[in-house]
Amino acid sequence: MDPKFSINAVENNGNDIIIRFNHDITLDDISFSQERGRGTHRDIFDIKGNFKDAQSTVIKIDGIDRVIVNQQAPSVLRVSIVNSYDPNTIYIVNQRTIVLRTFPKTPQTPKETAISSSPAIQKTEFLRARTIVIDPGHGGKDPGAVIGNNHEKTAVLAVGRYLAEHLRTRGYKVLLTRDNDKYLTLKERTEFANHNHADIFISIHANAVDKQNAANARGVETYFLSPARSERAKRLAALENKDEMQSLDLSSQNALLTILNQSRITSSNKLAIDIQKYMLHEARKSHKDTVDGGVREGPFYVLVGAQMPSVLVEIGYITHPIEGKRIFETNYQKQLAKGIANGIDSYFLNNP
Numbered sequence: 001m002d003p004k005f006s007i008n009a010v011e012n013n014g015n016d017i018i019i020r021f022n023h024d025i026t027l028d029d030i031s032f033s034q035e036r037g038r039g040t041h042r043d044i045f046d047i048k049g050n051f052k053d054a055q056s057t058v059i060k061i062d063g064i065d066r067v068i069v070n071q072q073a074p075s076v077l078r079v080s081i082v083n084s085y086d087p088n089t090i091y092i093v094n095q096r097t098i099v100l101r102t103f104p105k106t107p108q109t110p111k112e113t114a115i116s117s118s119p120a121i122q123k124t125e126f127l128r129a130r131t132i133v134i135d136p137g138h139g140g141k142d143p144g145a146v147i148g149n150n151h152e153k154t155a156v157l158a159v160g161r162y163l164a165e166h167l168r169t170r171g172y173k174v175l176l177t178r179d180n181d182k183y184l185t186l187k188e189r190t191e192f193a194n195h196n197h198a199d200i201f202i203s204i205h206a207n208a209v210d211k212q213n214a215a216n217a218r219g220v221e222t223y224f225l226s227p228a229r230s231e232r233a234k235r236l237a238a239l240e241n242k243d244e245m246q247s248l249d250l251s252s253q254n255a256l257l258t259i260l261n262q263s264r265i266t267s268s269n270k271l272a273i274d275i276q277k278y279m280l281h282e283a284r285k286s287h288k289d290t291v292d293g294g295v296r297e298g299p300f301y302v303l304v305g306a307q308m309p310s311v312l313v314e315i316g317y318i319t320h321p322i323e324g325k326r327i328f329e330t331n332y333q334k335q336l337a338k339g340i341a342n343g344i345d346s347y348f349l350n351n352p
């Protein structure tokens with residue numbers, strides 16, 4: 001068995017069955033067939049590859065009777081989606097990932113089925129590898145928020161590196177604004193992303209509050225850039241921007257924000273929603289107490305110059321007595337990184 005066809009994981013997420021490979025795949029690696037028996041519809045995907053855990057894979061999807069995953073031959077993984085009516089599936093190939101998406105619907109009468117003209121299967125293939133720029137916040141002479149010996153710049157660099165690893169494994173092209181403890185201006189970070197024609201820009205930070213609020217403020221949050229000026233967003237923007245914003249008067253700050261592009265705001269908002277959702281999901285696998293700080297918008301200078309959808313992820317509060325320690329733990333950092341990577345996958349799959 002050629003090891004290059006091994007499958008790393010078979011997962012499900014809502015109506016999606018996600019198959020991850022250790023190599024780039026193409027539509028030629030999948031063959032699709034349908035079987036229509038009395039009262040049973042079966043969509044069959046035969047995928048070139050070997051998955052060692054195939055026998056034990058159980059996939060539950062609402063509205064679908066059964067999903068069977070089995071190793072049909074040493075080099076063919078078969079996914080059968082079985083339903084009492086047409087399961088209506090599509091598949092999407094994105095570098096090292098295949099997504100089989102089901103659209104469960106209410107059963108149709110035979111007459112309605114007969115007049116349906118839309119094809120049951122659509123194909124989409126992304127030929128271009130996506131470029132992602134990861135920006136671990138602060139660095140060098142700027143430690144970010146500090147509690148004792150714990151510096152924000154250290155935790156966010158670790159998460160950024162794990163995130164890069166995850167994304168590269170999945171076939172993305174990944175660049176880091178910094179891969180060591182070096183200082184960069186905010187402008188240098190987005191210029192780097194623009195220069196490298198990044199598809200998305202992810203800035204990673206940890207949050208902080210003053211002492212009297214430290215015990216209560218906790219949780220993961222994802223921000224996207226907009227002119228919104230809620231008190232909470234203003235406070236955080238002031239914290240993350242303080243290194244450079246002091247030199248700009250208020251009218252210059254406002255001028256920067258008027259050049260925002262509405263479609264980029266919308267895309268950034270979608271990206272933020274996906275990242276927040278999956279990051280929280282992963283974090284809660286080991287720490288059920290992780291608080292959902294939600295998706296928020298605000299005037300972050302680090303995101304202003306980016307010419308692509310961009311978000312700022314706050315991985316937790318360094319000032320919280322429990323969470324502040326947790327964000328320096330390797331396992332937790334890896335979980336957060338995996339969650340962010342899943343969110344990015346979801347964003348690209350939904351916005352091809």
Ligand SMILES: [Zn+2]
Nearest residue numbers: 137144205206
């Ligand atoms: Zn920060």
